[in-house]
Amino acid sequence: MTKTYAYIRVSSKTQSIDRQLDEIEKLKLSKKNIFIDKQSGKDFERDSYLKLKNKLKYGxxxxxxxxxxxxxxxxxIIEEWSFITKKIGADIKVLDMPLLDTRIQPDNLVGKFISDIVLQVLSFVAENERDNIKQRQAEGIKLAKEKGIHMGRPRVKLPNNFKDIVSKVKxxxxxxxxxxxxxxxxxxxxYKYLFLEKINF
Known part of the structure; x- marks a missing residue:
């Protein structure tokens, strides 16, 4: 007998899962089939996700x-998506994007095929946007340097009487x-100012 599972994730323990949970609860799933992680999405090494993945079966x-x-x-995501849909043989449905639904149904005869294409397009767009952001950042830094604008932390400005006071300390x-x-x-x-000015007692 095939089962339906849901996965919810937020990036940290302080973030709320309510918005995602509200949508999932509308599907009337058993609570034991809802897996929740409060962890970064940088990789798939997440406790609840790994438990869920271990439970997924064909269909x-x-x-x-x-x-x-x-x-x-x-x-x-593409690598994980492929593992779930092709290696395990399970389906994936993304609520916010109906085209990302791998199930084969009367109104969705090529679910896996269309989903794979959409995912590839999303990957290309995301990668392209990352490259554009890097390029804009590089151009912004170059332009700022040409205008003499200091990038990074503000330059340290010594108090006007710093050397006189240090002299008295010395x-x-x-x-x-x-x-x-x-x-x-x-x-x-x-002491940071002292170091920058290379003043020794």
Whole structure:
């Protein structure tokens, strides 16, 4: 007898699963067939997902609300998708995207074929977008450098009286603690400035 399972994932323990759970509960699935992970989608090494995958049999159906709940890396999703649908022989249905439904039904005669194509297209779009983002970032950094805009952390600006205060510390007119108080900076900033200015006591 074939079974229907659902998989829910959020990226961290502090995130809510309510939105996904609401959609899944409408399907009237047994709670024992709903698997939940509160973990990053960077790979498929997730406790509940691995338990679910171990339960999947030929003809079973796996339901997810959206493709990114399965994972966030499309290359890995395609590999996992292929394993489930071809190696195990189970079906996958993505609620947010009706075309991603591998079941063969009267109104969906080429489910696996169409789903595979859609998944490949999504993978291409995602990869292309990643490349575009990298290119835009590189162009933005290059343009900023050409305009003399500093990238990264703000450059350290020494207090105007820093060298005078340090000189007093060096001459034992002030202690380091007194110097930090006069300068109005933190202890870590005081010693960082010293390091950057290469001033030795």
């Amino acid at each position: 079973d159906l796996l339901i997810v609300k959206s493709i990114d709940r399965l994972g966030r890396n499309y290359e890995m 001459n034992k007119e002030l202690t380091s603690r007194e110097a930090i108080k006069v300068l109005g900076i933190s202890k870590s900033s005081f």
